[in-house]
Amino acid sequence: EPEVTQTPSHQVTQMGQEVILRCVPISNHLYFYWYRQILGQKVEFLVSFYNNEISEKSEIFDDQFSVERPDGSNFTLKIRSTKLEDSAMYFCASSLAGGDTQYFGPGTRLTVL
């Protein structure tokens, strides 16, 4: 069964450093998403991406965040200058169409020291 994959599973970084979180969505899916979950809290939407551009972003997704689909398979989230409060689990998801079921990857746990 096709699934969303994410790498790395855990990333530790120093405050102020740049990180890139990587995702491989399900191959025939057209919509891609990033969500984050601060430990013990609910899952929050960050950004959606379709047709090689951002279709929606939340207020959390400020100028330090960016997304890219550098090739036909990868979907990345870059955080330019990490802050302590960026520590969270970051989930990538994909769906065949807008409004369809979003399938989530296993997550990347980001720890900012």
Added chain:
Amino acid sequence: AQKVTQAQTEISVVEKEDVTLDCVYETRDTTYYLFWYKQPPSGELVFLIRRNSFDEQNEISGRYSWNFQKSTSSFNFTITASQVVDSAVYFCALGSQGGSEKLVFGKGTKLTVNP
């Protein structure tokens, strides 16, 4: 604005008991979708069910059943004869059609099934 409320923060049951997880939603959209996801201790989000706003038929899948009532804006989830492997955090989520594709999640209900 869309909102999902899961009033039960934690529930603890003994194996084989039935348990119902509550979900109440708010939306102004006429067409929307409701989801349940399971987050086991390993941390991933596992899709359980998707329901369209125009389909109020209840659904059963094995020990799982879902009760969708538009009149009360609720989409409750019942596990029959719970098992230890059901222990997880369960999230209800709301999505809309057209415009926004984001899912709005509730805060989750942590279910612990004790042997």
